[in-house]
Amino acid sequence: MENFIYDKRIYYHPIEFAMVHIGGTWKIPILLALRNGPQRYGELKTTISHITDKMLVTQLRELEKKKMIYRSVYRQKPPKVTYTLTVHGKQAFAAIDALTMFGNYMINITEVIS
Amino acid sequence: MENFIYDKRIYYHPIEFAMVHIGGTWKIPILLALRNGPQRYGELKTTISHITDKMLVTQLRELEKKKMIYRSVYRQKPPKVTYTLTVHGKQAFAAIDALTMFGNYMINITEVIS
């Protein structure tokens, strides 16, 4: 299998499919925030600096749809919702870690202002 | 070091920096095409299906600027130019391979039309 269709879009390489799962500005930060255990919505918002409500919500919804995370609702006084990694979500970390290593490598060989 | 500046832009995580090197639609296909050895411009154009001249040129220029590939010009009858991976470019393959594996994993657990 080399190319295939999903959700009315054609993919030519597995990497393109990987990217719809962890690509964009915010999906990886969200997955990393959940790496040490579930977090509620408000916690994610403070853990992940600079993220807006809109971005956080849309990316959480996409990750949930793709079965990378799941959403738990606690019916309480002020509502409580937590997000947790699924097994599929955890599978992403091999790639995420490899990307981190490559990024660090490129930082070291590049003139960067810290 | 957690955030830093490069080319007038601020980065908060090494992955963001990795992504400016291998992100976008065409950089990884180009790197993969060069994996088995240097290729000339015209060869890349046929190896990488669907790529346009504009995309191929701009991505080659960016990869060259970032020292991921280098450009060799042969002064000949019709001009000849080849592109070759540098050591830095080769460093990307650990991440690229990890992404490929994750992509394949997600393809398998997803209902995909092949």
Added chain:
DNA sequence: TCCTTTACATACAAAATAGTAGGTAAAGCA
């Protein structure tokens, strides 16, 4: 001199992605 081949370049348009600003629902409590 004109033609052909190779490797580009450039203006413009379209599409995808991200950000801004403001609003809402639910439910207990004063």
Added chain:
DNA sequence: TGCTTTACCTACTATTTTGTATGTAAAGGA
């Protein structure tokens, strides 16, 4: 009843990325 907290949603705008179409330079050969 009105207030507060948490977890969202929506319309609109801005920015970034990609694609389309067309053009050009160099150099040898007919």
